[in-house]
Amino acid sequence: xxxxxxxxxxxxxxxxxxxxxxxxxxxxxxxxxxxxxxxxxxxxxxxxxxxxxxxxxxxxxxxxxxxxxxxxxxxxxxxxxxxxxxxxxxxxxxxxxxxxxxxxxxxxxxxxxxxxxxxxxxxxxxxxxxxxxxxxxxxxxxxxxxxxxxxxxxxxxxxxxxxxxxxxxxxxxxxxxxxxxxxxxxxxxxxxxxxxxxxxxxxxxxxxxxxxxxxxxxxxxxxxxxxxxxxxxxxxxxxxxxxxxxxxxxxxxxxxxxxxxxxxxxxxxxxxxxxxxxxxxxxxxxxxxxxxxxxxxxxxxxxxxx
Amino acid sequence: xxxxxxxxxxxxxxxxxxxxxxxxxxxxxxxxxxxxxxxxxxxxxxxxxxxxxxxxxxxxxxxxxxxxxxxxxxxxxxxxxxxxxxxxxxxxxxxxxxxxxxxxxxxxxxxxxxxxxxxxxxxxxxxxxxxxxxxxxxxxxxxxxxxxxxxxxxxxxxxxxxxxxxxxxxxxxxxxxxxxxxxxxxxxxxxxxxxxxxxxxxxxxxxxxxxxxxxxxxxxxxxxxxxxxxxxxxxxxxxxxxxxxxxxxxxxxxxxxxxxxxxxxxxxxxxxxxxxxxxxxxxxxxxxxxxxxxxxxxxxxxxxxxxxxxxxxxxxxxxxxxxxxxxxxxxxxxxxxxxxxxx
Numbered sequence: 001x002x003x004x005x006x007x008x009x010x011x012x013x014x015x016x017x018x019x020x021x022x023x024x025x026x027x028x029x030x031x032x033x034x035x036x037x038x039x040x041x042x043x044x045x046x047x048x049x050x051x052x053x054x055x056x057x058x059x060x061x062x063x064x065x066x067x068x069x070x071x072x073x074x075x076x077x078x079x080x081x082x083x084x085x086x087x088x089x090x091x092x093x094x095x096x097x098x099x100x101x102x103x104x105x106x107x108x109x110x111x112x113x114x115x116x117x118x119x120x121x122x123x124x125x126x127x128x129x130x131x132x133x134x135x136x137x138x139x140x141x142x143x144x145x146x147x148x149x150x151x152x153x154x155x156x157x158x159x160x161x162x163x164x165x166x167x168x169x170x171x172x173x174x175x176x177x178x179x180x181x182x183x184x185x186x187x188x189x190x191x192x193x194x195x196x197x198x199x200x201x202x203x204x205x206x207x208x209x210x211x212x213x214x215x216x217x218x219x220x221x222x223x224x225x226x227x228x229x230x231x232x233x234x235x236x237x238x239x240x241x242x243x244x245x246x247x248x249x250x251x252x253x254x255x256x257x258x259x260x261x262x263x264x265x266x267x268x269x270x271x272x273x274x275x276x277x278x279x280x281x282x283x284x285x286x287x288x289x290x291x292x293x294x295x296x297x298x299x300x301x302x303x304x305x306x
Numbered sequence: 307x308x309x310x311x312x313x314x315x316x317x318x319x320x321x322x323x324x325x326x327x328x329x330x331x332x333x334x335x336x337x338x339x340x341x342x343x344x345x346x347x348x349x350x351x352x353x354x355x356x357x358x359x360x361x362x363x364x365x366x367x368x369x370x371x372x373x374x375x376x377x378x379x380x381x382x383x384x385x386x387x388x389x390x391x392x393x394x395x396x397x398x399x400x401x402x403x404x405x406x407x408x409x410x411x412x413x414x415x416x417x418x419x420x421x422x423x424x425x426x427x428x429x430x431x432x433x434x435x436x437x438x439x440x441x442x443x444x445x446x447x448x449x450x451x452x453x454x455x456x457x458x459x460x461x462x463x464x465x466x467x468x469x470x471x472x473x474x475x476x477x478x479x480x481x482x483x484x485x486x487x488x489x490x491x492x493x494x495x496x497x498x499x500x501x502x503x504x505x506x507x508x509x510x511x512x513x514x515x516x517x518x519x520x521x522x523x524x525x526x527x528x529x530x531x532x533x534x535x536x537x538x539x540x541x542x543x544x545x546x547x548x549x550x551x552x553x554x555x556x557x558x559x560x561x562x563x564x565x566x567x568x569x570x571x572x573x574x575x576x577x578x579x580x581x582x583x584x585x586x587x588x589x590x591x592x593x594x595x596x597x598x599x600x601x602x603x604x605x606x607x608x609x610x611x612x613x614x615x616x617x618x619x620x621x622x623x624x625x626x627x628x629x630x631x632x633x634x635x636x637x638x639x640x641x642x643x644x645x646x647x648x649x
Binding site: 146147149150151153154155156157158159161162163164165166168238242245246249250251252262265266268269272273276279280283286287290291294 | 321324325328329332333335448449452453454455456457460461463464468475547548551552554555556558559562563573574576577578580581582585586588589592593596597
């Protein structure tokens with residue numbers, strides 16, 4: 001997943017030779033005084049606050065779904081089949097008369113757990129590999145990084161498909177597959193951070209004062225190189241939601257009656273012409289979650305990327 | 307140059323070998339037994355004839371020790387033989403070969419659309435002087451990468467096929483069938499192109515040679531279209547391999563949504579039936595495409611960028627990120643920038 005750049009860095013339009021007169025007159029209004037800073041702050045942080053609220057809602061749905069949706073996601077009421085969204089069924093009902101809203105809310109748990117597992121695997125395994133490669137160096141570094149290069153030469157979706165083929169289907173296997181397919185980029189970032197930190201004066205100082213290599217690794221190198229990796233984890237979270245829902249859409253996720261975001265959309269595929277809500281609404285929920293995760297990730301990132 | 311070429315070719319072959327080995331390790335060593343999977347589909351449990359199973363295993367070479375299987379399939383792969391599909395029994399290369407034209411048409415159309423839209427968006431972002439518009443245009447690629455591809459496809463079908471009744475929804479019998487899938491596939495690809503090219507354009511526009519050109523009175527249009535666009539596009543070429551790889555991987559989802567019989571659909575079916583040779587074949591196809599494109603880009607660099615031809619061999623950037631501008635603005639780069647201005 002390409003690192004997306006949202007931050008509206010105000011690149012002061014370079015003084016153009018075409019309109020030299022406009023320069024000085026426009027200048028004062030552009031300078032960011034207190035008056036200009038407050039609305040900007042509100043606009044920027046308003047988005048972050050909104051993103052936080054969306055994510056909080058999704059997490060609530062994942063942890064305590066019954067608070068948000070009192071209905072049963074598996075209860076089918078045949079007389080209510082394929083009802084459009086309305087006051088009784090906010091998101092409508094599916095072909096078996098199950099409430100789509102309840103199914104989406106209950107699906108959040110599975111989808112979010114899988115995403116967390118995937119990002120956790122990528123973060124854990126990737127960090128350890130990157131730390132090893134960067135700190136040990138030599139042959140270990142060469143072998144690990146060549147492997148990472150090879151992993152990166154296969155698109156991550158295809159890599160996770162290959163892993164699912166080998167592991168078998170189900171939400172956990174899909175999560176493992178997506179996690180492993182992300183390991184390479186985490187290992188790479190971790191390694192470059194370790195290399196950056198490795199020769200810092202304080203490491204030298206620690207070594208000179210007799211701290212053992214393991215101690216240097218755990219107490220000095222790791223804490224000082226882990227932040228960019230954590231921020232990568234935040235950035236990759238949205239991507240992992242997408243990857244997992246794609247695999248579950250393709251039919252490799254949870255077995256049919258259990259709701260999962262990707263498979264909800266796949267189920268709605270057969271009713272595109274008659275029941276638009278069945279595939280559209282779960283998709284909108286995925287979009288909102290991914291956008292919220294990305295906005296929050298970017299709000300966290302700048303401080304660490306300085 | 308010949309030495310460089312030989313080294314690069316060897317390196318590419320090494321990556322391909324490693325990709326083969328890695329996919330073999332993943333697919334054959336993890337706990338899944340393709341033969342019992344296949345037999346499960348055909349016969350009831352218990353009615354299995356052990357002799358027939360052994361015969362099947364022998365046919366696919368699965369009765370040999372793992373290292374012999376590996377050597378055998380590696381030897382085959384070098385000669386262009388990727389083994390037999392377990393579900394259909396047909397050669398994998400043939401299966402991929404028949405599915406490839408449809409996928410190439412789809413990926414080609416999507417790449418064309420993505421290039422047009424992505425480059426257009428990047429240039430428009432660099433061109434506009436309105437700060438609001440710039441911020442809006444800059445927010446488009448991140449938003450479009452947050453959309454699930456399969457969902458975009460379904461929404462497009464709803465709007466253009468069932469709503470407006472303009473375009474056919476599913477299938478791949480006529481050229482018109484390619485429009486919606488190509489649009490779907492072009493969206494994430496175009497977003498990547500817009501992002502990479504936009505970043506490259508922005509950093510190029512802050513280079514000294516642009517200031518020189520501007521000082522000489524070169525028009526804004528020529529600066530953007532000629533002086534800034536060309537080096538930025540060369541920079542953006544580095545992601546060509548990733549983009550094409552993602553087009554192939556994206557075709558798995560898009561072809562499934564639109565029921566097109568291409569490599570992507572073949573992959574989805576193969577994963578569903580755990581047809582390991584086919585999955586490995588597709589992985590190798592993607593790795594090969596990636597390696598070949600990267601090789602082509604590397605070899606094309608000196609032709610496209612005179613600065614690289616001047617400095618022997620492709621420039622290597624340091625590890626990590628450019629930390630402080632002072633270190634990045636090495637004296638070596640500044641004089642070469644000026645050579646680009648021949649206005």
